[in-house]
Amino acid sequence: MANGTIAGRGRAGRGMSLLFAAGERPDATAVEDALESAAANGVKSSISYRPDVSEGWLELLSSGLTFDLVALQPADALVPDRPVQRIGMGEESGSGWEAVSLMPGEHIASGATMMPVVRTMAGLGAGLAVSLSARAVCWEPAGSWVEPHFFAKTVNAWLGGGAFPALGLTSLTHKADGTLRTTGLFHLIGQELVLETEGSDGATAAKLAMRLIDHLVSEGALRGQRSMTLPDGVTLIASAEEDPGTLWVRIAS
Incomplete structure (x- = not known):
């Protein structure tokens, strides 16, 4: 790990970024203060490894899982990718912003898509984004930029047993062919x-x-072709016959 970048880990796009205006990125001390504030409110996370401050990264422990927080001051910033969608933010937002990236630690990197890892990382990142006054949260696999308080509200509701925060942990794009x-x-x-x-x-x-x-997040991917009825009574026809990585769905006539 050097200058706030990740060397040889192959984890780009598998975590989340906290976005800040130029010069506003936190340092390790600010992160420590944010974690202590969260702990006082019942959210227990801690610093599990703290290298020399010049390296600009920390290992954080939350719910028994470790995550790397990289590109802290005084290390070089990460440049965020352009968003696929913005939620709770103006289209002009983001010019000149810098990123701090949170991602699964090396020993759990292979399980980055497992739901306990996703849930813990989303909750940890939401708390940090609000405490550190980030301008936005970027959920990297979806390319979504989300206003931090909205992100925290929807993630915390999910962690408390509510609906999955589809606006944030996925992006939705309307296409010219009439699909979403x-x-x-x-x-x-x-x-x-x-x-x-x-x-x-x-x-x-x-x-x-x-x-x-x-x-789908609750039940898992669908294979082949089948009809399904959502809890509100809407019946859908779903098919993944042509490409198992793409699920086509239409409302039953």
Whole structure:
């Protein structure tokens, strides 16, 4: 690990970034203070390894899992990728921003897609983003930039037994062919979703997609072709026959 970048780990795009305006990135002391503040409110995470401050990274322990937080001051910043979608933010947001990246530690990197790792990382990152006054959270597999308080609200609701935060941990894009497609769902279940939206307005299609994503994250990827009925009674026809990594879904007629 050098100058806030990751050397030889092959984990790019598997974590999350906290985005800051130029010059606002935290250092190790600021992160320590943020973790202590969170612990006082019942969220227990700690620094498990602290190298020399000049290296600009920390190993954090949360729920028995370790995560690397890299590109802290005074190390070089990471440059965030352009977002696939923005949530709770203006389209002009992000010019000149810098990133601090949180990702699974080396010994759990192979399990980055496992739900206990995803849940713990999302909760840890949400708390840090709010405590450190980040400008945005970027969930890297989805390319989504999310306003930190909204991200924390939806993630904490999920961790408390609520719906999966599809707006944030996945991205939804309306395509010219009339489909609504996800980015980032593959990271969680090994499939992206393509929802045929003919006859539905954009908002209705997005709400249906979010309910379907919640179901898929809970139940896992679907294979072959089958019909399925969501808890609200909507019946869908789903098929992954042509490509097991892509699930095509339409509303049953």
